[in-house]
Amino acid sequence: MWRDRERRKLDPGLFIFSVRTGGYLAVPMALRSALRTIGPRQLGEMLVSCVAYAAVGFSFGAIATAAGLPLWVPIVFSAVVFAGGAQFAALSVLLAGGSYFAATATALVLNARMLPFGLALSDVFSGSIVRLLFGAHLVVDGNAAMAMQEVDPVRRRAIFWVYGGLIYLTWNVSTVAGALVGKAVGSIDPLGLDAALPLVLLAPIVPALREKRARRAALSGAALAIVATPFLPVGYPILLSLLGLTLRGRTRSASAVGKS
């Protein structure tokens, strides 16, 4: 018993997997079988996306320290928040002189999407409270979008955990690298990395946008957000985009009937 507790203290990350598989020695095997479940095609997609996450994490770290913030700020931020859009939003509001409330509200409104992600993925955490407590922190757009496309529960689970872990690792390492570079060079604008964030967020929703109702809601919401930008404080236009949901029309079956 004491040995078990000792292990938990030493290595919480491995402990998650040991809970999953029932034994400490089963950790590498569980990981290997998860990798086999996912398959080379999707693993490749994950690794490519991780390059993208690295570019975004790097620019987050660099922008923060280039603006004069201490080194530990972006590093701790990435570790405890682990949500790119919200981190950028909070940082840009603060750097633009926004208040505590504006910065916090903006970031949390953006992260409100974690709630539907969690609802849709609840089966991935089922069975253990420890799994829920650790796993919840790993919910991000990339692994949520990829896992939600799977029907098979074993594949959903494998994709969620492996991809989530990969992104967490990539995100934090690249933030540290960016923070160090930002401190050294001052501005990273010439690298063009700011084009990476919209693209990383766009890629996982493109399949969903091919569906008519979702596309209509998204397009009208985004139009509202852009139009409202000059009139609302930074961050609020994104919240306003939710009004696009009221413009998505009838349910899919009804619109199909209407068309035919």
Add this chain to the structure above:
Amino acid sequence: MTLIYVMLSVAVGTYALRVAGPVLSYWVDLPDATKLLFTHAAIVLLFALVVTSTFIQGANFAGWSRLIGVGVGAFLIVVRAPLALALGAGIATTAGLRWLGIA
């Protein structure tokens, strides 16, 4: 000091939002229409973030170089090019335009 409060609040709030989904689904079984609404809400928020972070920096226009770079990358994503290519092309376009002196 504000910074530290923001960081803490965002961390705690984000974690709460992440845990709330699975916990909520344990207690209540939502109808399909509601689940679809939540899915669409996430898509709408993400897409709004894509568009605003393409066009806007703070409260101003973000500049042509980013807009064109994101446009190139988005086109490649929509025509189902590999993500690495789309990203590389987007970043390279933005960097190239800045090198040419276009903001």
